[in-house]
Amino acid sequence: MKHLYVFLCFVFSANLLFAQSTISGTVKDSQSANVIPGVTVILKGKGASTQTDAAGRFTLTASPTDSLTFTFIGYVSRTLPVGDQTFFNISLQSSDQSLEEVVVVGYGTQRKIDLTGAIAQVKGEEIANMPNANPISSLQGKVAGLTISNSGTPGGAPTVRIRGINSTNNSNPLYVVDGVLHDNIDFISPQDIETIDVLRDPSSIAIYGLRGASGVIAVTLKKAARGRTAINFTGSVGVNKVNDRIELVDAAGFKELYDRQLVNLGKAPFDYSKYTANTDWQDLVLRSAFNSNNNLSISNSGEKSSTQFSLGHSKQEGVVRNGDYERFTARLNQEIKVSERIRVGGEIAGSYWKMKPTNASLTNALWAAPIVDVQYDERTYYAMPSFQRAQVGNPIASLNRMDGTSLQRGYRFVGSLFGEIKILDNLTWKSTVYTDLGFNNSRGYSPLATRFIYLGENGGADSFFQDDRVYTSVNQAAQEYRRFQQDHTLTWEQSFNEDHRLTGVAGFTTVYNDNTGISGTRRDTTLNVPNDPNFWYWDIINENSNPKGDYAGNGSKNSVVGLFARANYAFKNKYLVNATIRRDGSSKFAPKNRWGTFGSVGLGWVVSEEEFFKSIEKINFMKLRFAWGKIGNSNGVADNVYLPGLTNGATAIFGDNIYSSVAPAYIPDPNLHWEVVNGMDLGLELKAFNSKLSAEVNLYDRTTSDILTSLTLPSLQTSYFTNLGKITNRGIEVTLGWNNQVNDFSYGINANYSYNKNFVNSIGDKIDFKITGNEGANVTETGKSIGYFYGYKQVGIYQTLADLDKMPKFADSAPGDIAFADINGDGKIGPEDRTYLGTPFPPHNFGINLSFGYKNFDLQVEGHGVAGNKIYAQRRTRNFADLNYEANRLDAWTAPGTSNVEPILDNSRGNNYQFSSYFLEPGDFFRIRTLQLGYSFGDALLEKSIIRKARVFVSAQNLKTWSKVTGYTPEAAISSIIAGGTDNATYPLPATYTFGVNLSF
């Protein structure tokens, strides 16, 4: 310490003694000898700095005693004394970037090489050019252990799982954006992101306490680069299309199949005489949709302050008519260096979105009989035939009636202010306050009923009908979300000799959430409110002459307090120790169960730093690491459920008198407490062949105990929220990369694979029953994987009566029915023959990323896929009316030998609708996620313009999928944990074709 003061004194005094002179120079790449523009040149100790220009040149005023430091991202910084020299030929050596990379570790950052946990980083540029409004969608297939199931809905958020399913309740990861804890990050423009760190292991997430148990996705937003003014623009426009449709029969096919069904039911044939159309309803509700993403950012950084400002716009039309989503984002980040010791800053990010929800029902379009025409005249639509009229509406009539009648919009402001004081040279106090305010607002309208023509059947006359008891109504709703967070940390950094490095962080944090919402509908029974948004407010309807309408209001409130400390110690950059402790309190639990203490320990050994390893030249870096942690989890627990909550929706009616009453909303468990996650992580990181090869392998084992579960108890419909049982997730993650440059040609091959095995150790001592989901199709029980598919196994179709005599069967099986496997071998089929049929959650996840660069061209190919899971095509089990048929039913059994897969067309045969492997499809798929070709304009072309960099690209997303799934997307519905893997006509995930530009000024 003393030495430093002495040194500084010397520098300052020296200043006075020597004259200043102008120095200049050029900076080049040590390998290619190309000039490097944008290198920051700092006059050390003085604070003066500049940047190299497009030709790599710089000019500065300096004294011979000064030192110059050259820094540039991706290069090893160099410092050298000025001396007598006035012209400098500097060559910078490109650094092995990954070793210098810094990752978010919670209330601080750490060099990646010092980590003892498994944190994967994705760079902002990898997602900036993807046509997704939600940046998380673009992480798909990029990180081992990260499972992402995307949604095609405009503005929809993907389902994200890190290292399997850890809880029966909620396995969503925590999002941390520049320190603020979020449940989602839909307010961020992807182009504003510098890096995304995926924190997977317990030692990395322990510092986040109760919120982080299912993993953490930490987002670092862009800050101004030091020393220059930069303007960046990224823009793209594109089109979305549904390439993989559900195969349905056409009118002729429908008639054929429905006739067969009626014959099998012993009913009279249907009179099609007036139903002569051939309508492809699916085609009518789907469309090619437009999308665009644009982002402009301006940053400036000076000696005392830096500013980053960005504006973003994203518009996504839905491929299902006529929904769309549009979002505007703006962000301002400012940092001021008050003095050498004090730094303050703030950030405000605002977003405004508006949305038009889809008013077309996909299921309706899949169900509607193709024999019906759409429209009779401008204001009259055809009604569906009598056999499905009650359950299925004319999809286009309802679409057109409701189109544009809902106006939804929302605002969100996320802001933060921080102050940082260096109390001592190695001791820093930082306090940050955050706020996250959201306001959603909607207005809507319900028009008069549509006029229909009912075609006469069996010789009846056509008739017209418009329901005159449907009145116009208007609705309004508003929600407000408030969140306040404060973090206070004290950070101590100390090095002893050269060998010991110690960092300690201690802190205090609170989070407070508070939501309110109101909504209401008013109906006009005397006038018709016009179909014009200018009228869609409650006040348009006379309150006095009309029924009072329906109004609702609700709120919620919860809070969290945490205390935490972490120590990182490195000895000779060789041996690494990391220890974390956190004590958390949550308002969600009763006072006696509120507090929990959690912690972790991580150990690392950088083997390549050992003397004995230095001789192995091919291997540049090798680290072994191990981490253990214990974390609490309360994700998904509703507020105050330990209290005996009541619902007051119930009424007792006597005569026409209505009496309000309350009933228990659920069965409370006063002992409800934290779910506890115990995890271990073992990792190996390797770089070899001049760091061209990189590899990382992780093994993990994570056990969740006292799982927070909402249970259905035998003979009770009320839910019971309690702690039970134990679930283990074990897995392996492998990431491999090879990146090289040969002359003008550079290429990279990066691949990752992960395998996760889920196992339910126990569903609790006091629970002696099963947890079932989706009408028993999914079962969670001790000894199996969570929420597995449980049902009958198809072995074929009973072809003949002789078959029935020979084979095990139900008491009422008949030829044409599905023959099931006699699992228990008792010679007949019954419920005890149901068995394990697979898991809804893909155990295997893999991704591959190929990148090529040749001169000014770049090409990127990304693929990803999953294997080992099953998807339940539940939409095919629907038999409550005569619905349109999927194409597979054309092969339905009609006579012996006609099919050994598809059962007879007869929806009175209940056994064929029992949950069985007949309805399961293999979930394995491989998809070309991204194909992007870019061209960067050469320096020569840009030299005379103000544009510094320019790149144009064409891109295709979800170009091609190889899969056996018959639905719109093989991406499994994994958001439900105890009833997962169901396809009930999931919103299609479209293929997206875009053209875009990247410009820097």
Place this chain on the structure above:
Amino acid sequence: MSKYLNIALALGSSIILFSSCEKFLDTAPQGKYTEDNYPYPEGGSTYDQYIFPAYNDLRSYSVHVDGFVNATSIRSDDADKGSTASDGGADVIAMDNFPVLPSSGRANSLWLGYYGLINKTNRAIHLMDSVQNPNQDEAMKIQTEAEAKFIRGYSYFMLVRLFGSVPKFDKWFEDPASQNNIPQSTAGEIYAFIEEDLKFAAQNLPDVWDRQYIGRATKGAANGILAKVYLTQKKWQPAYDAANMVRGSGLYDLSQSYAEIFSEKGENGKESVFEIQGTASADQQTANGIQYANLQGVRGSGNWNLGWGWNVPSPVLEAAYEAGDPRKARTILYSSTTATKHFSLFNEQMPVYPSEVPNPMYNHKVLSDPALRNSISRGSWWMNIRILRYADIVLMMSEAANELGRTDEARTLLNEVRERARRGAATGVLPNVTNTDQAGLRDKIRHERRIELAMEHDRFFDLVRWGTAQTALHAAGKTNFQNSRDVLLPIPQAQIDITKGVLKQNPGY
């Protein structure tokens, strides 16, 4: 120095922060009551709040609508599924044609519906015993307990007839997770428990309620259901006695015309012993009502889109009426045909079968007043369900008397019902029954019971207790029916699964 001041300040502020933590974490539920802060009204009506949730559930879809209509009526020989050929799918078709599969959604829904009611009554009793009420009125408490036991007894009576042996939850469990998984009791044990509950109810329920509580459980309702419980067990004398308690009360008679009983203005009349209450208004079309009439409403289009068209009278029921019986027209609502126009009791011209509606007949007893259909909704959610009416009491007495050998008394009672039925009909229609032999009279009583109570949810249970189900159902074309299996519904597979096999399946499934 200032450094240390900074540190001291930092530490000091931290301490202040920590000490306020507990307060910061004490967040109350927003916009929701808990058991501890619900402002229960003072006085006797506190207990109303405990029992009203059970009354709410009596209207629910799973208790008295879909599964109920299916299991009690569509399963019988008097009714068919109705609607279009495959409407409702395998689940409902099985209720009409047998066998009902263990995976049946209706069976499971009934199970959950009635156990939901039982749990609510158990909780009401638990709260009454455990929550100290300063203004406790002991008599009011016992009366509310009697209401709870009436509803619980009624629920078990439904369960035991639908499923046979079922688990007996006789109290609210403190730890439902470990205590709720219990095995089945025998049907005999369940019947004993029902009798105990209903006897308590009959002793402690009021004879009548004030007008504002019309339709609440009464002494008459408890005795009437108890009579049916005994009748089902062939305990003839107790059945006779219980029914006679209702008759002897003088609160009920046969003065309402058969046509009026099922109309809106006939609700809660002199005929009514127990009736599920619903109401609706233009503003609240469904929330306080029952979907019962909607499920069975005429399945036409436009103004004749009254409902799903389920539970239609069967041809064998149509044929069972004696010539000229006026009850036929009030029970069977005929669709028009191209040859003949038919009219509803409100003189509405009926839509044409098969071109405008898929069924030639609908249940006329659930047809609502067109004026209300116009002003409220076509769904008719205000229509009450007649669970027990006085004619049923009289017929139960008649049946019990006949089985006890008191043939003359039995015949007199039977003829009371026929007398009311023929009012306003041509002379000679529905003459008095003259049988003097027990067996002959038994047939007459059974026939009368079928006709008088047609489409009123007793037929299937009656056939089962008489032992004539297989004969009657096969005669109605439901030839899959097997006495050894189909007299009971399967125990829902979902329940067997969730209990991990603690519940055992009924024979034959």
